[in-house]
Amino acid sequence: MDGPRITLTLAPSLRHFAAAGRRGAAVPVATDGTASLGHVVESFGVPLTEVGRLLVNGREVAPSHVPEAGDAVDVLPVTRPQRVPGAPLRFLLDIHLGTLARRLRLLGVDAAWETPDPGDAALAARSAAERRVLLSRDRGLLRRRELWAGAHVDHTRPDEQVREVLDRFAPPLAPWTRCTACNGELREADKESVRDRLEGGTSRTYDVFAECPDCGRVYWRGAHHARLEAIVDEAVRGVSGGSFGQAGPVSER
Template sequence: MNGPEILVQVAPELGLFVPQAWRSGAAAPLVTDGVSTLGHAVESLGVPLTEVGELVVDGAAVPTGHVPAAGEHVEVHPVTRPQAVPGAPLRFLLDVHLGTLARRLRLLGVDTAYESTDIGDPALAARSAAERRVLLSRDRGLLRRRELWAGGYVYSDKPDNQLRDVLGRFAPALTPWTRCTACNGPLAEARKEDVADRVEGGTRATYDVFAQCTDCARVYWRGAHHDRLEAMVGAAMEEFGPAPAPDRP
């Protein structure tokens, strides 16, 4: 680039994406080509537009299509949390590296598609657009694909932090124990006699309450890991679930 020079100030929350000169939160010069959009300039610094909220030029908000002129002062703000996503219902698509997060979102009843094999960035982006799903990934290049419907960068590599990040950012409706953690299908109550041939004898003798996925037929019951899962669900509901109804007088 050898065109107009602008000053770009990147919010500290986005510092992990940009070169050292912009990580302090102070404005630093950036030479543009004079014809590309501000969105292109921001992406050239390494920030996926999925992570950008308001762009402010000389004190006024502008769209990503704004073409910057010499001397302009640009502020790059992060997305506002909770982030509004157009359309309904809110649904997610996770890439191959986020399997644990996918299972935890499904445990909370959040519609979460997940690719257990690497189908490639173009196919993931196309599925996001076709099914109107928010694509979650730690792959910055994937989140820069133009065909994406919507996306979000997952900032942590730790599943506990990933879950809190996604729930805090997108505020999906939580309906625990309603989705299959294996395939994302809806769960329905199942009679013990109807699933007897799908569970071991010890399980049949010990448990009486079952649920079954209406898509893949997987059977669920309150087994050895239920207390741990219950604690996880309880913590998520306490922090991100709906506010309790006020007591009636």
């Protein structure tokens, strides 16, 4: 672009998206005179999924606004907790966020994830069809226009990713109510009805079970329960006003 020049100021929480030399305040940016402000911001490195408001000379404008020479643009982040209107809060995660998907399911959050990788086009289409917020670390994926809603996951460690998602969206939590393998909703199971799916030691040691009607997986409070309970407890403490279910069984597999 080599047209009208504007100045672009990213909010501090958005500056890590820009190239190292463009993270200060009031950075000069050349436009072509026809590109929308949304296009300019994304070209600068910031996915529009991360933008809450765009101000031009102090006035809020839409991403479709075409900036003019001399405009001072402020790019503000989404407010937290971010509200997603029009549908129950549900997520869709890309192939690289499998561990985060299982952690969210452990907390009772509806988190769709599939393998093998369905590809960017299929993920964007599913986000739109099912009205799911797509979580990804891929900026290109988050720029696809067919997305219903999306959010960039900044962190790489699963513990930090969970905190990041809970802080941004504050979803209602219902720990131990979803299958961590397929995202199905768990139901109580009589021991006799699942005995043929249990190993001998498990059958002799445990009496309380749950099962996933979608994939048939059986859950109980096994050897890994203490570790998983610590993950749940940390999440519950960090979210205020959540709707938490009763602690139930969890498989040791």
